[in-house]
Amino acid sequence: MNFTYTNKGRFTHLQINVEKLDATNANELKDLLHQLSKQSIHNLLFDFSKTKYCDSSGLSAVLQANRLCKDTNGRFCLAILQPNVMKMIQIAQLDKVLVVKATLEEAIEYMEA
16 A cells, blocks of 8 residues: 555554655545545644655645645644655745654654644
C-alpha cells in the first residue's frame, strides 16, 4: 500500500510509503484524505521518512490535507522530511504555512499538545 494510517488517539499517523509522491499516486492520497475526513479524522501527522521526492501534484495533496484539517479546527503536521522534499517545500514557500517537524517525536509532541 502506498499510504497506511494508524489512529494514535488524539491524531492519525499517516505513513507515506512511496519514494516519490507525484502525479502517479497523489490522487490516491487525495482520495484517502476524503475518506478520513468523512470518518471525522481531523488531526493528521504525515510521516515522510520514506519519501525522497515530491512534485507539485504531491504538494497539492499535502495542501489539501492541511486545508481539510484547518477547516475543521484540526491539526496537521509533516515529519521527517528528506532534504529534497524539504527543499521543494521551501521553494514553494510552504514552510511558512505548514507545520514541519524534524523528528517523529517532535511531531507527536505537537500533535498531542
